[in-house]
Amino acid sequence: MRILLVGAGGVGAAFCSIAVRRDFFDTVVVADYDQNRARRAAEAVADPRFVATRLDASSADAVAEAVRAHRITHVLNAVDPRFVMPIFTGALDGGADYLDMAMSLSSPHPDRPYELPGVKLGDEQFALADRWRQAGRLALVGIGVEPGLSDVFARYAADHLFSEIDELGTRDGSNLTVDGYEFAPSFSIWTTIEECLNPPVIWEADRGWYTTEPFSEPEVFDFPEGIGPVECVNVEHEEVLLMPRWVECKRVTFKYGLGEEFIGVLKTLHKLGLDRTEKVKVGPVEVSPRDVVAACLPDPAGLGPRMRGKTCAGLWVTGTGRDGNPRSTYLYHVVDNEWSMAEYGHQCVVWQTAINPVVALELLARGS
């Protein structure tokens, strides 16, 4: 197995640190727009199987060319979801299998954004499913932690725990804090704004996919292993687009444990138009307000040593158990930041994302 890792940011670098301990692959070509960043991630694991290269992920041709040049068998996309489509099509054109951890972006319904979906997450990718089938290639989309591990939980619940499922409800929360900062998100604010301010999507068996206003259906979910109760709200997330295609159930939701403070911040950014990506004129220059917000906050990639607490990804399943009785089970995965920093040198949120494609690639390599 010869892997092209596209993106040497937080998740990409964590992938290298986890994969280096395994023997299922021959090479990982670590590619980034910033060649130094690629080199740092490759050198950090000090293993000759890892080599660095520069790659412009916005060019499908450049991705296909890299696949051919390095005789790549599997492309792992670990960059910002804005670049899903060129990497996805570049992998196919180059002749490699493909994995990612976030799907192609949505756009809201032009007239009724808070009732109906427009272009849904992943729609652009699913539209090309036949081309992948014809080429006899695998595209394993959404195989991080959420989406990814959460979808595996859904399959497991349907196959082993439930006879009938009412709701597959992904619930994500943490009690992370960052020393020395009053406010410091542990994940890309750009992506968090995208996820949280897009109309949340819900699926119901008798209604299909529909959308709501942002931050709808607030609920306090009590997370395990000492994290405790966190306010969760509906957000747009891939699981809702993936699970109902393969798992029988009545309803699929995704709620993110943003907490009251973070919800307030996001609402304010939206109210002031600071979530916008279109550039505004500021004196002699033009900038995207959302990029300014990101520039004002500390880079989450560097926050690991100052973070404390645990992050939890999981799926809350309700329905009827195998014994015919009502059942409610939360299947989850918790990572303590102190542990992931000490053991791998990566903060818990990116570590928890990156472990899943390592497992998936190893299962593929072993033909399991």
Added chain:
Amino acid sequence: MRILLVGAGGVGAAFCSIAVRRDFFDTVVVADYDQNRARRAAEAVADPRFVATRLDASSADAVAEAVRAHRITHVLNAVDPRFVMPIFTGALDGGADYLDMAMSLSSPHPDRPYELPGVKLGDEQFALADRWRQAGRLALVGIGVEPGLSDVFARYAADHLFSEIDELGTRDGSNLTVDGYEFAPSFSIWTTIEECLNPPVIWEADRGWYTTEPFSEPEVFDFPEGIGPVECVNVEHEEVLLMPRWVECKRVTFKYGLGEEFIGVLKTLHKLGLDRTEKVKVGPVEVSPRDVVAACLPDPAGLGPRMRGKTCAGLWVTGTGRDGNPRSTYLYHVVDNEWSMAEYGHQCVVWQTAINPVVALELLARGS
């Protein structure tokens, strides 16, 4: 009387519309960094006494030169408080009297910003008081509505209503809304951030000036004429630096009726560092985050026709009345936006500010 009006923004243009109805002056030279803006304000009043010119208010020499060139007797400063000092010293150097509506800016105490004042509002101006005295010239600082009318209320209360004053508490509030906008401040957001996030200053007879955390001592004040209760908090404002110099009392405060929503917005901007004026790097450009916030919001100068409601400036005085009994009186001035737009074509907040220097200049012209 020959007036140099520096600044043809909202307040400057409203000054022209109010002054044009009076006959106490010979000329108003309307000066702005943007010559077209100066011309528009001068032409709007269609009176040959008003002429337009271009002026860089950041240059004291340019201000002095304009004073001499137009044989100016009185300079009225109607620009952003960042430019107070060059206009103030330029007027003196050129040989004119001077009026403004906001004083030179403060800087926080380097070590204990929320306990002690550093450089206070107006300190730089008061430091030059002797030079004005020696030149035999008048500098009438802070003669808008707040500071200005509020200070006149304090004098009136001391001279006519009270035998002993406990507190001189300026209270400013409104019920203004802007049609079509979820959030649209009716006054410069740049200045509002400056006022509200600087440490609020309070004066007490036995303690002198001291500062607190922003948004301290929240209080719901019930404003008159249908405005109703609004949440008010301490902010830094000139009255607290002016009143105790000339009016005997025990305590001086300024509370601004920001309302809960606006307080939340300002706290969030501060938490995210978006209130900062120092530039940050955003990709290839550098911008001040506070300028980006201002650029994302509608220009308050153009909101008049969409605004509804009333604004209230006033002074809440408590103490002992002339009859020896406890007394509590709110002296106030309310402007209805519908009226100011219909009568003058200017929104109520800038109209209420601009009327005061017109009155002051007329009193000076008549030698009252």
